[in-house]
Amino acid sequence: MRDSSIVLADFIVVKALENGVSVIGLTRGEETRFHHTEKLDKGEILLAQFTEHTSAIKIRGRAKVICKYGTVMSGVEED
Secondary structure (H helix, E strand, O other): OOOHHHHOOOEEEEEEOOOOEEEEEEEOOOOOOEEEEEEEOOOOEEEEEOOOOEEEEEEEOOEEEEEOOEEEEEOOOOO
């Protein structure tokens, strides 16, 4: 039986604000490696979950990222 805390792990919503936004899942363990990559076009949305295999998510390009802590923008300069 799987641990329910893994199934109910935190997730994020990524909405692409331009074509070609990359969302990259990074592994847990002794070495951090890429294990999954998605390319999103403008307006596309991806729901990504942190799991027993995913410890970090890297986003390249202009996107809105929503999580339980709030909303942040990637690829946008802040003053």
